[in-house]
Amino acid sequence: NAGVTQTPKFQVLKTGQSMTLQCAQDMNHEYMSWYRQDPGMGLRLIHYSVGAGITDQGEVPNGYNVSRSTTEDFPLRLLSAAPSQTSVYFCASSYSGPQGEQFFGPGTRLTVL
Amino acid sequence: GDSVTQMEGPVTLSEEAFLTINCTYTATGYPSLFWYVQYPGEGLQLLLKATKADDKGSNKGFEATYRKETTSFHLEKGSVQVSDSAVYFCALTTTGGFKTIFGAGTRLFVKA
Numbered sequence: 001n002a003g004v005t006q007t008p009k010f011q012v013l014k015t016g017q018s019m020t021l022q023c024a025q026d027m028n029h030e031y032m033s034w035y036r037q038d039p040g041m042g043l044r045l046i047h048y049s050v051g052a053g054i055t056d057q058g059e060v061p062n063g064y065n066v067s068r069s070t071t072e073d074f075p076l077r078l079l080s081a082a083p084s085q086t087s088v089y090f091c092a093s094s095y096s097g098p099q100g101e102q103f104f105g106p107g108t109r110l111t112v113l
Numbered sequence: 114g115d116s117v118t119q120m121e122g123p124v125t126l127s128e129e130a131f132l133t134i135n136c137t138y139t140a141t142g143y144p145s146l147f148w149y150v151q152y153p154g155e156g157l158q159l160l161l162k163a164t165k166a167d168d169k170g171s172n173k174g175f176e177a178t179y180r181k182e183t184t185s186f187h188l189e190k191g192s193v194q195v196s197d198s199a200v201y202f203c204a205l206t207t208t209g210g211f212k213t214i215f216g217a218g219t220r221l222f223v224k225a
Contacts (some may be wrong), residue, residue, distance in 0.1 A: 004156070031211075033213075040217055042202060042215040042218050043157070043202065043215040045213065050211060058212060090157070097211060098206040099206055099208075101162070104157045105156050106155060
């Protein structure tokens, strides 16, 4: 099993550009989530999904869109990047939702100039 | 709202020293509590968890006890190793909830 994979590992964008961060898992987990990690602030939940076709907002959803068309994939879209979105982004998945163990990907480091 | 507060780092210890990282929480209902660890350049990994009051989670020599009366979940290890150097995150998920709240993280450095 590859576990949770994320691409790209690093990305630099200019303000106003759009991009999609990819996340995939091969563990057949229904629950998937996106977090951003900023210094001194821990991880903050952006969006989550409890299954294909079902998504909901977390703590900091503004500026981000998600969709879940398959169990395996959960991409995160930045529609118009802003410097405030400079961060490290982690995708996670879990068999039993956030009550159970969440498996994290290696992260994507995004810089918006 | 729900929140997690953990001690600020960095914490610097010598090898074989005793470790305590404090964590307190605010939550409605009866949360599940977690400690995750992040090694340099990697994603987070679950270290241990506890789902109800007085439960003790343990793994790799680390322990934490769910204390409802003090709303705490302090992480302890009797003898740290250089390989324990990492960032440690305390977290909670409320019963029936779909969201996990993380603390700010505590960086641990262990010197040989």
